[in-house]
Amino acid sequence: MSDFERQMREYLPKFKSALANDIGDWVVKGFIDTYQNIYTISADTKVISKLIELMLFPVITDFARRNSYTLHLAEHQNHYPDISFVAPNGIKTAFDLKSTYRTSATRVNGFTLGAYTGYFRDREKKKNTTFPYGEYSNHYVLGIIYSRNSADIDEREIFKLKDLQNIRSVAQDFTFLLQEKWRIASDKTGSGNTKNIGSIKQIDDLVKGNGSFASEGEQVFDHYWMNYLSRDMARAIDSSVPYTNLHKYWQWRNGN
Numbered sequence: 001m002s003d004f005e006r007q008m009r010e011y012l013p014k015f016k017s018a019l020a021n022d023i024g025d026w027v028v029k030g031f032i033d034t035y036q037n038i039y040t041i042s043a044d045t046k047v048i049s050k051l052i053e054l055m056l057f058p059v060i061t062d063f064a065r066r067n068s069y070t071l072h073l074a075e076h077q078n079h080y081p082d083i084s085f086v087a088p089n090g091i092k093t094a095f096d097l098k099s100t101y102r103t104s105a106t107r108v109n110g111f112t113l114g115a116y117t118g119y120f121r122d123r124e125k126k127k128n129t130t131f132p133y134g135e136y137s138n139h140y141v142l143g144i145i146y147s148r149n150s151a152d153i154d155e156r157e158i159f160k161l162k163d164l165q166n167i168r169s170v171a172q173d174f175t176f177l178l179q180e181k182w183r184i185a186s187d188k189t190g191s192g193n194t195k196n197i198g199s200i201k202q203i204d205d206l207v208k209g210n211g212s213f214a215s216e217g218e219q220v221f222d223h224y225w226m227n228y229l230s231r232d233m234a235r236a237i238d239s240s241v242p243y244t245n246l247h248k249y250w251q252w253r254n255g256n
Contacts, residue, residue, distance in 0.1 A: 004093045026169040038159040043148045043170045049099045080129045094136040099144040111199035112190035116225040145175040182221040183209035187246045
């Protein structure tokens with residue numbers, strides 16, 4: 001375990017207390033205007049994700065100060081990583097904040113773990129990344145898992161401050177995990193058509209870092225995703241898709 005991971009794990013209870021009350025409900029109840037009207041928050045994952053990020057940032061800043069890290073934020077939304085920590089000895093650590101919701105008691109919708117093209121393959125150039133990918137000693141994900149609570153929530157309803165305790169939280173039951181990216185990665189892409197690495201989806205395996213590459217090692221994770229081709233990528237070079245999972249990857253690799 002790296003010094004960074006050990007130090008960050010000590011902060012996990014502080015992250016949780018920043019988001020949830022004693023019964024596990026999200027402390028955010030809504031948006032307030034200058035007339036003291038409170039508007040309820042939708043269960044939109046992008047809204048929840050951004051608010052979680054904003055709420056955790058003061059804790060992250062405190063962590064950096066107490067442990068003598070210089071903190072660098074991504075200059076643009078699509079740049080990697082969310083935060084770069086630079087230790088006094090110059091060691092750089094990549095740090096991404098990721099949130100997702102439970103789809104059952106044991107599974108989540110999943111995280112996207114960054115691109116498998118661009119900076120991931122060209123690791124010496126600084127393009128869409130704060131520092132070149134190859135300069136980071138480790139790549140960590142702080143994962144936040146929550147349960148959505150949409151029951152009896154009417155987004156059209158407006159509350160006053162006196163109603164604050166009666167407003168239902170749209171998120172609850174937070175679980176935090178800290179793992180290196182490769183340890184929670186899947187051999188499948190993330191959702192949508194973007195060229196992103198997907199995560200595994202079993203909660204227990206996410207917390208323990210038992211991803212698809214956990215028994216293979218980081219070098220196999222790197223090689224797998226640096227050579228992965230989507231159908232569009234393969235078509236552009238008049239090739240076929242060499243593999244779509246680890247089993248086919250090993251067939252391809254041994255064949256080459």
